[in-house]
Amino acid sequence: MADEIEPANLSLTNVTFDLEYAPALESKSIVSIDKEYGLFIGGKFVEPKDGKKFVTVSPSTEEKLSQISSASAADVDRAVKAARKAHTEIWGRMSGRDRAKYLFRIARQLQERAREFAVLESIDGGKPIRESRDVDVPLAAAHFFYHAGWADKLEYAFPDRRIAPKGVVGQIIPWNFPLLMLAWKIAPALATGNTVVLKPAETTPLTALLFAQLLQDVDLPPGVVNIVTGAGATGSALVEHKDVDKLAFTGSTSVGKQIQRSAAARGLPLTLELGGKAAHIVFEDAALDQAVEGVINGIYFNQGHVCCAGSRLLVQESIADSFIDRLKNRMSTLRVGDPLDKNTDVGAINSSEQLGRITALVEAGVAEGAEIYQPSCALPAKGYWFRPTIFTNVQQSHRIAREEIFGPVLSVLTFRTPEEAVAKANDTQYGLSAGIWTEKGSKILWMADQLDAGVIWANTFNQFDPASPFGGYKESGFGREGGLQGLSAYVSLSSPRGAS
Amino acid sequence: MVTLPRRAGRLEEVSTEVVTPAASAVFAPRSRSGVALRVTPVDEVGLEARARTFTTRSIKTTSKRAAINLAISCIDLTTLEGMDTPGKVAALCRKAVRPDPANPGLPSVAAVCVYPQMVPAAVLHTTGTGVHVASVAGAFPSGQSSMAVRVADIEQAVADGADEIDIVISRGAFLSGDYRYVFNEIEAQKVACGPAHLKVILETGELGSYDQIRKASMLAMAAGADFIKTSTGKVAQNSSMPVALCMAEAIRDYADQTGEIVGLKVAGGIRTAKQAWHYLVLIAETLGTQWLTPDLFRIGASSLLNDLLLQIQKLDTGRYSGPNYVSVD
Amino acid sequence: MAARLDVQKTYKLFIGGAFPRSESGRTFALLARNGSLIANVAQASRKDLRDAVVAARSAQPGWAARTAYNRGQILYRVAEVMESRRGEFAEDLNRCGVPIASARKEVERAIDRWVWYAGWCDKFHHLAGTVNSVAGPYFNFTMPEPTGVVGIVAPESPGLLGLVSRLAPALVSGNTAVVLTGEASPLTAVSLAEVVATSDVPGGVVNILTGATKEMLPWLLGHRDVNAVDLTGAPNLEAATVAEAAENVKRLIRGEPDDQSPYVIADFCEMKTVWHPVGR
Structure with a gap:
């Protein structure tokens, strides 16, 4: 009975799955570009x-x-x-x-x-x-x-x-x-x-x-x-x-x-x-896994070339370390590369000029003493590319906390109380958008009232719709x-x- | 079989540790090491949006072959019918060990999954093959029997040779807030398992919200589950990508907080190869590729295996195949 | 017996709820058509403007934080107090050259305009705000918020009604204002300041600077802590002066001196849109 049965192919059962999805290119043949x-x-x-x-x-x-x-x-x-x-x-x-x-x-x-x-x-x-x-x-x-x-x-x-x-x-x-x-x-x-x-x-x-x-x-x-x-x-x-x-x-x-x-x-x-320099505020009582998604989407969507990008993460000090760990983990799954590959999450920087601007500001961040983290992903040899980047130990006075970078670069700051979060969030000449993550409804409404921004995303980020007005306060237009x-x-x- | 660390946690009525508001004072499970577990709230819309992104990952050529092989090796090939017979189980076991006789290079599935009465037949046809025998037990699928009956059910299945036991939690007790009862019942059934691995089914389709699923996941892990599992396959709502993501995030949180590693089994309604690799992508991008082994990830399914075989045939021949070219068991 | 000698009023500035003289010590002579002196009126300086903006800024969050019901009652109170001084306002206008019948009519319309706008405080959100049907599982709404500190150049004519027509709608949503009055009719502006000061309007919500509008405007338009400037009273400005507004992307508002409409309230507002998921 049992001995008639060939043994199972156990050697194959412990092969680790290769996450390097094979290239899945969208066909270019659908477009014709004139000379x-x-x-x-x-x-x-x-x-x-x-x-x-x-x-x-x-x-x-x-x-x-x-x-x-x-x-x-x-x-x-x-x-x-x-x-x-x-x-x-x-x-x-x-x-x-x-x-x-x-x-x-x-x-x-x-x-x-x-x-x-x-x-x-x-x-x-x-x-x-x-x-x-x-x-x-x-x-x-x-x-x-x-x-x-x-x-x-x-x-x-x-x-x-x-x-x-x-x-x-x-x-x-x-x-x-x-x-x-x-x-x-x-x-x-x-x-x-x-x-x-x-x-x-x-x-x-x-x-x-x-x-x-x-x-x-x-x-x-x-x-x-x-x-x-x-x-x-x-x-x-x-x-x-x-x-x-x-x-x-x-x-x-x-x-x-x-x-x-x-x-x-x-x-x-x-x-x-x-322009904008949106604060993305995460409280300790937030739905943290969805907040991670929101923060990632908020800054790496479209290579960070987004005027309403959540480029300043304000995270409550009590969860800052573990939240940053979660972010770094999530960053490691981002796939940077060929824009036409259906598995690409982060594409090319729009121009060499823009790449230069991003690089200069990131260098300024390092020079000012902020701590830089980039996942070790391979970048294509040709074209304009920049790795998803996080700066920690950022202070409110750093250039990377004040100037619009317009690239895949997140500056992380911390806060202790809702009042402090609002004060830091509003301490900018811009006022386009802001994000709030907390499970407490009354706190959302209080924060939404206090923040000087034309678009407030609460427990979500970077949502757009033709029925939803979009535009800024202050120098965001x-x-x-x-x-x-x-x-x-x-x-x-x-x-x-x-x-x- | 890989030996996983044994856990025995405890549940305290009131915790003095800081926990998030969603973890109410009456729900404060602790791990064996005494860590007060944080239960993170879940936002339904954000969770479902993230779950959808896994389904847009495109898997082609070499990736597809690797994904199919892995999916096969993670299957708990299942028959849970009132009309099951030793003959039916024999056919299932044959398929489990050698999914496609024409393609001996394919891996075997991880286990066969049967009712307790069918365990002897399953053991008979898998001994020496390395394919595990999993038995649903403990008054599956409702769990609505006395603890004595449920424990006896498990002990019998283990005595008959099952080395994996799938049980369900008492949803009624959980929904009425009697977390101590649920904790204790899992713990007792874990003891009854002895050396066999315990998979705890949350029956997520009956829990009402992702917050509840996350809470139940933490509770089951704290109480000693080796795997947490989505569904029995016997209620209207089976496993889904958001449910699996919610549970995977709980597993990651539990590992972060305690250092203890727990597996995930998705079950019910998974019939196509495409669905299977969506789950693989979900696991890889949420828990990491180290979870992508039969020791930590299972798919409870029956018809899925044939769809995976059809996909392999397409890769091998370059032609779309049809159901006449796989065995219907 | 000799006729009673009049007690003449000193026309001063209104900043932060107080009535200071200009820090510059300047006044200008307001003359009647026959050349006789009506009054010496304080001539504000750029430093007075600076102080007024500071007062308006510090009063703004508190004014906006009051309930709309409360703001409405306070604006209605302005009308009540003004009503009891109808004669004085008409006389002031008359002294500045408006025939007495027209002056009385203008005062009545100005009072009625306060009443009209007072009633909007807890209603204009119904019109300016929206709930937006987005294509996804989100609750999405847009609500008007005050722009912040607004500068208002009061129209020269109608002197009183024009000022009220621009000031009242700005206050409805919770803005605070720095008003530059026309040089032709500062008297009613100062009398209005006295009404405001005695109508439960918190200090700093309304600030009124009499004097050389032309001299002050570049400073107002270039001020980085002013969010918007209403240019209804200054239709013909030098290009270089108006361009100063770009310094902090200031909102420039141009309307009618005698308009009465909820659209004017919205002109002094920002629109804030809030998204939240709908789920279990």
Whole structure:
């Protein structure tokens, strides 16, 4: 009986599982990148007047992807004129119902071509395909879907007001969420009847240009959206243009201040979404394993290239050591590498310039006496990479506790009481976001009230939704994007009774 | 069989140690070494979100083969039916030892898992193979019998040759807050096991929340469980990724706080290879690869094994296979 | 018997609940159309502005922390006290050139405006705040919060009603204010300060600086501890002056001198959004 049976293969039962997941690459064949791109003005791709081009590279391979047009002031002027014409002749007069239908079309096409946009976003910007596929592109489509529904309901958003679009809006977006920021800007502007001139970031223009092709496919009237690629000079030309009725900018606080100086001097309506140095506060009574996830997601999501990143961890002193151990453990499971690998958690740094900035601040942290920890993960030979990093023994006065690093670098500080946590959290010029982890409901509400930040995540972090307004206090900017509150930036409101 | 450290903890009514608010004063288990165990609260949404990320890990080619081999070697191949017979058990044992006769390179499963009455048949067909015999016991699956009956049930199964015993906790006592009762019953059944390993089923589908699952996990470990196990497979809600994650985090916490190592068994509803390697990823990224051995991780399943074999055939031949190419036992 | 000799009022600044003279010692002569002296009015300096901002900042958390019900009662109290001094306000306006019938009307409207805004304190959240239906297991809401310390340039005209129309909505949500009054009608501004001082409004919540608006504005716009400036009363400013606001990304508010709307309350607010998971 038993002796008829061959012995079991016991030698195999104690083999340790190899966690080195084999490469699982998303196929690139779904995208085709043109050798060069023109500017999208008046519904067509046109060459820049002076013929100037610049190269966009893939930050994960340093491969040259395409030649992009650099818009001069004359090109920006062409774009503004096209937008003005479209506003006067078509879009400004169109019924809300029809504007809505165009926005629904855009949302649907984004959904249909989602994988193509996601792969292109990861190639051009370096972010992991898991994020572009699961976060950026679905959220971008959701923003168009959400705002489409507003286009014919504005009288319910602003009761007792006469509502008019601003006209031609100039919009400048950053490189960290290229398509998503485009959606945050364009969707509310179009829903409220404005026409747009948008400048994408110079390192990540490709999804905006693919989006322009999508606009041709949905037959959006020419000139309603114009996309001018280029660097800072192109942005300045748009900011300074005399026939723009409103400006919206997402980017660094220093550039935001320059734009505000220019816009304020002309009394031009402006919204700004600027930098941050968010405090992520963990109390000893928190759901600690979920808090670890929140902190990890808060700082390593999108390589830390997130204005609302939880870059300052404030952990209650009583649990600081064990919590930091948990964080370090969790960091060791993060996979840094090829953005197109479905198993990659942390992708490439967006540009060599940004890598330089991160490196300089991290060196400053070490020099100031903070203690650095990085897991020992292998990095690809080519491309721009930075290991997930934690600084402990950080003091409130250290540069790494005050300046926005915009990279995968977490500074850990401790606190003893809720009052101290609030005082430290608010001790910054920024006020974009904050995180709170505690199981005590009344403490959450007290903290949420006390923190100077436009977005408070309690027992979660880095959640975004088109229905949820996003924007900062203090030097993190003004105005909101998303939700009912986000619409007001794109309309002029007046009393229906006239001046009384 | 690897010998795991034996534990005997104690449960105190009131602890003077600092514990988190969720660990109420009436629930303050201590490990054998007297450490007051902290029970960390669990946020459902965050836990489930983290559990989903494991399912997005993509496992291909060489990783996939390693994952399938490991999954096979961690299976408790199970039959728990009223209609089980020695014949059925014989077939199960054959499959357990040599899952695919056409592919002798494959590992055997970790154990066969049967009712106490079937233990002699299982022992007969596995002796000398290295495949363990696990018996559910202690008035499985309800646990609703007197302690004397439950202890006798276990002692008989062990006497018949079972070297692993799967019991269930009294959910009624746990839910009514009688943690001392639950602690004592686990401890008594641990004694009844003698040299056999004890797997304690929490029946998570009946506990109502992840906080309760985490609390029950700590209680079972403190009371002497060698493994904690999700489910009997006999109620509507079986194992799930969030449940397994919740228990794995408790195991890690327990190890951090006491230095004592406890295993995890997931059971019920795990039918596909894909599900199996989601669990492997969960274990690897939560507890570490040192937990990825049959000594510390088990999957209680029956039809899963055939799906794993079909996947292996696909890897070997490059063609999708079908159910006619594996044995139905 | 000889006619009784008037007791003339000294028009001073209002800072932190007190009525100091300007630290600079300056006054300016407010003249009637016929050239006769109406009063010597304190002319605030940038150091007075600095002190006013400090007073407003220290009063702000306490004012915002009061219940909306309590703020509403206090703003209503302002209207009550003003009502009992209707004649004086009308006379002040009249002395500054407003025909008496219009002056009386303006005073009544200004008092009614306080009443109107007082009633909003515990209601405007209903309109400005939202519960947001996000696509996930989260409870998500947005609520207005005061911006903090706001500077208000009072409109030149209507002198009293314009000031009240900008100041009252700023106070509703819990801001504290530093007001630069128009040079044409400082009298009612100082009388309003006296009303505020006797209406249970905590010291520092309202600060009123009379004098050269043009001289003070660059300092107000450049002040790093001022969160917002209402420029309704200063429509035509030099570009370089307004650009100063970018120093701390200051909110600039531009509205109507005689608007009455909950949208104006929201103009002086920040929007805070809070997320929390919904689970067991």
